[in-house]
Amino acid sequence: MPATLTQLLAQTDLGLRLLTPAGSAALDQPILWAHSSELADPTPFLSEGQVLLITGTPDDVEPYVARLVAHGIAGLGFGTEVVRDGTPDALAEACIRHGLPLFEVPYRTPFIAIARFIADRVAVDSYARSTWALGAFRAISLAALRPDALGSALAELARQLGHPVALVGATGAVDRVFPAHALDAAARASLVAAAEPLLRARRRAGSTVLLGQESFTLQTLGAAGRLRGVLAVGGDALDPADQQVVTGVVALAGLALEQTRATDAARARLRTAVWRALLAGDPATAAVVAEPVIGALPAGPVRLALFAGASVDAAAEWLELHPAPFFARDGDDLVVLLEAGAVADDLATRFDLRAGVSAPASLESLRAALAQASASRDRSSAGAPVSAFDDLAGGGMLGLLHTEDARAVAAASLAPLADEPTLLAILRTWLDHGGVYDAAARDLGIHRHTLRTRVAEAERLLGRDLTSFPARADLYLALQLVP
Structure with a gap:
């Protein structure tokens, strides 16, 4: 890890002397850098976690120290015998009141020696973290060669980070968690609730959520418009090396999930072929083709739901990942065969689609059902995105003229x-x-x-x-x- 004031003060060759109480937790906070400045207010030029080195006594000691503390300065070093002998008592008292570590730098110790010690430690720490990141990603890559590539890679990521890792699938459900019992039922429910808006947006995004006592970073997987899931990584503060490893795993997981798209495309083409056989009035052939890959067709009667909208592709992917009745693409439309009595409102609302639903029909009469669903969909609206043919038929021929x-x-x-x-x-x-x-x-x-x-x-x-x-x-x- 980077240098701390405790480590800096322990360097006997520097001859530094602590003027504020020892044992303060502030002495063990990481120091990111050291700067010298004699400005009345140097805080605009400093960053949190740095050490400030000075040789002159500030004009207004109390507000000066208060500003340094508010800015997150890690410590203050006073160089003696340059402007004056010894460190001003007023400065020491103000630092004690505000809890800012103050140390005295003898004349023989140049400020550059302090900066060099801190810089060397930062460089060593950065090299160590980069080496760890390379080793961690190598271990994750080797894990990805196992039969369950994605699960093995995520399990190794959790082990390397020392924090839990979870994957929410494209369905919006928690797919897997590592370690297996890292999240209880309440935490899983909160994770699903946090991932849902990211998946609904259908674009690459990230967010954070507090699950129990630990913060999780959420990152979508897959390309915009066809997200494949959300990766959740625990840890309150991931450093750049951690982020580097997580970014690599996001790419790896996205690739693994994307590879399933070829299979999905083949299944989509098969579904379309089955649908065309049904439209041709040949349900027997359609059933034989469908059974080995997409399962048995509904026996009937069914209601044919015809969906249209910009997100029919996303709706088809969602149906592919859920236990669902038969569905298929029909050109730019999505066709779903619903068991009698079922409704299509949830799918239309979830993906902002318009839909028409036919009257109950047998598999042999789906062409007529398609015409009914098309006529019903033409009468759907933003306020009523799903229109049923039963309602349309109830209005008689006059109902068809309400355009x-x-x-x-x-x-x-x-x-x-x-x-x-x-x-x-x-x-x-x-x-x-x-x-x-x-x-x-x-x-x-x-x-x-x-x-x-x-x-x-x-x-x-x-x-x-x-x-x-x-x-x-x-x-x-x-x-x-x-x-």
């Missing part, structure tokens, strides 16, 4: 009556009664001849003959679509 285009046409056809709200109400009542004048007139509380006159007025304004069923049906639909 922006249909409403625009309806508004245009009724524009001549825009200033006649009473006439619009009369037409709605008349058509609700099937165009029967007597029944509609009684409901409106007017004479049937008056009603005939008002309908004739509407025909004149609209430029349409309302004696035929198609004309009445068209008007009825327009009135339904325009409030």
